[in-house]
Amino acid sequence: MITIGMDIGGTKIAVGFLDEDGKLQGFKKANTAKVFAQKGDAAEALQLFLGDYFSEIGISRDQVQGVGIGVPAVLDSHTQEVVSTPYIPKLNNYPLGLLLAPRLGVPVIVENDVNLIAVGEHHYGRxxxxxxxxxxxxxxxxxxxxxxxxxxxxxxxxxxxxxxxxxxxxxxxxxxxxxxxxxxxxxxxxxxxxxxxxxxxxxxxxxxxxxxxxxxxxxxxxxxxxxxxxxxxxxxxxxxxxxxxxxxxxxxxxxxxxxxxxxxxxxxxxxxxxxxxxxxxxxxxxxxxxxxxxxxxxxILKDKAGLYGAASLVNLSLENK
Ligand SMILES: [Zn+2]
Structure with missing residues (x-):
C-alpha cells in the first residue's frame, strides 16, 4: 500500500508517493496551468492527472491508501473550501477534498502547503x-x-x-x-x-x-x-x-x-x-x-518536504480513525 503526496503550486504541481518503508518515490512535476486547462472542474482535472500518474508508476487504485494535497492557500476546516488562491482560479473557494475523494474512491486531505512542509520536516526532517x-x-x-x-x-x-x-x-x-x-x-x-x-x-x-x-x-x-x-x-x-x-x-x-x-x-x-x-x-x-x-x-527535505508532509498527514489521519 502507498500514500500519495501532492503539492499544487502557482506554476508547478509536484507529486510522489510514500512507500511502506517511508521512502518518497515516483517524484514528478507538471505544469499547473496545463493540468487545470482540462475541461471540467478542478476535481475532474486532478482525477485525470492522478489516473495518468497511477498508470505511469504502475499501481492500481486499490493500492492507494489516500491522497494528501498541499495548496498555497488557507483551508476553511468547516467547509473544507480552499480560500483565496489568486494564482489558481479553479481552486478559489472550492471544496477540493470533498469533491475529489468520491471520484478517486480514497480519502483525500487538503492542507496549506507550508503546514505540510512543517509536518514533513517533523516526521522526516529537521x-x-x-x-x-x-x-x-x-x-x-x-x-x-x-x-x-x-x-x-x-x-x-x-x-x-x-x-x-x-x-x-x-x-x-x-x-x-x-x-x-x-x-x-x-x-x-x-x-x-x-x-x-x-x-x-x-x-x-x-x-x-x-x-x-x-x-x-x-x-x-x-x-x-x-x-x-x-x-x-x-x-x-x-x-x-x-x-x-x-x-x-x-x-x-x-x-x-x-x-x-x-x-x-x-x-x-x-x-x-x-x-x-x-x-x-x-x-x-x-x-x-x-x-x-x-x-x-x-x-533538510528541501523541495520534497511538502510531499512527505502531505502523504504522512494522510497516514496520521488513517491511524487516528
Ligand atoms: Zn497581508
Whole structure:
C-alpha cells in the first residue's frame, strides 16, 4: 500500500508517493496551468492527472491508501473550501477534498502547503523528535507552519499561522491580502519585487525580462542577483528585508517559545545569509529564556518536504480513525 503526496503550486504541481518503508518515490512535476486547462472542474482535472500518474508508476487504485494535497492557500476546516488562491482560479473557494475523494474512491486531505512542509520536516526532517517548532518559508509570499505540542496546529477554523500577515507597519505597504503593512509586503518575493521596482530603471527591468524571465515577482531574482554582484542599493534592500523578517521571527519566538525555527523557501535559498541576519535579530531582541535555547536553521527535505508532509498527514489521519 502507498500514500500519495501532492503539492499544487502557482506554476508547478509536484507529486510522489510514500512507500511502506517511508521512502518518497515516483517524484514528478507538471505544469499547473496545463493540468487545470482540462475541461471540467478542478476535481475532474486532478482525477485525470492522478489516473495518468497511477498508470505511469504502475499501481492500481486499490493500492492507494489516500491522497494528501498541499495548496498555497488557507483551508476553511468547516467547509473544507480552499480560500483565496489568486494564482489558481479553479481552486478559489472550492471544496477540493470533498469533491475529489468520491471520484478517486480514497480519502483525500487538503492542507496549506507550508503546514505540510512543517509536518514533513517533523516526521522526516529537521524537526524529527521535537515537539514545538515553526517552519517559516519565504517564497512569493511569507508562509508558516506550526508544530505545537507535537502536532500540526491549525487553529479553530484551519486558518492559524498566517504569519506573513502579522502587521509590521499599519501605515506601510499595501499587502495582497487587502490589509496594510503586513510582514509579507516587506520580506517575500512580493516585497523584494516592490524594492526592485524602486531601485531599477524601466530599461534595466525590460532588459531583465528580455532574457526570457516571466512573471512580475521574478524581479525579486533581479534584486538578489544584482546584490550578489555588489549592487549597494540591492544589498541594502535585501538586508533590510531580512532584518524585518528577523523582527517577525522574534515575535514568533516570544509568542510560542519554540525549540526550533526552520527558515526556508526560494528567497532564502537565493540569499542563505538570511539565516545569520535573522539569528542575530532574535538574539538581540527576543526574551531571554526563549532565545537561550531556540535554534534557527535550514530545512533538510528541501523541495520534497511538502510531499512527505502531505502523504504522512494522510497516514496520521488513517491511524487516528
Ligand atoms: Zn497581508
Amino acid at each position: 524537526g524529527k523528535g521535537l515537539t514545538d517548532f515553526a517552519c517559516v518559508f519565504v517564497g512569493t509570499g511569507l508562509g508558516c507552519g506550526l508544530i505545537l505540542n507535537n502536532r500540526l496546529y491549525t487553529g479553530a477554523d484551519g486558518a492559524a499561522a498566517e504569519f506573513g500577515h502579522l502587521i509590521y507597519d499599519h501605515q506601510g505597504r499595501k499587502c495582497g491580502c487587502g490589509a496594510t503593512g503586513c510582514f509579507e509586503a516587506y520580506c517575500s518575493g512580493v516585497g523584494l519585487t516592490h524594492d526592485a521596482k524602486q531601485i531599477f530603471s524601466q530599461a534595466e527591468i525590460e532588459a531583465f525580462y528580455a532574457k526570457g524571465k516571466k512573471g512580475e515577482y521574478a524581479l525579486a531574482e533581479l534584486l538578489i542577483k544584482s546584490a550578489r554582484m555588489g549592487h549597494p542599493q540591492a544589498q541594502e534592500a535585501i538586508e533590510e528585508a531580512f532584518f524585518i523578517l528577523g523582527l517577525a521571527v522574534t515575535d514568533l519566538v516570544n509568542l510560542i517559545n519554540p525549540q526550533l525555527v526552520i527558515l526556508g523557501g526560494g528567497i532564502v535559498n537565493g540569499w542563505p545569509e538570511a539565516l545569520d541576519i535573522v539569528r542575530d535579530v532574535v538574539q538581540k531582541k527576543a526574551r531571554s529564556v526563549t532565545k537561550k535555547r531556540v535554534v534557527i536553521d535550514y530545512p
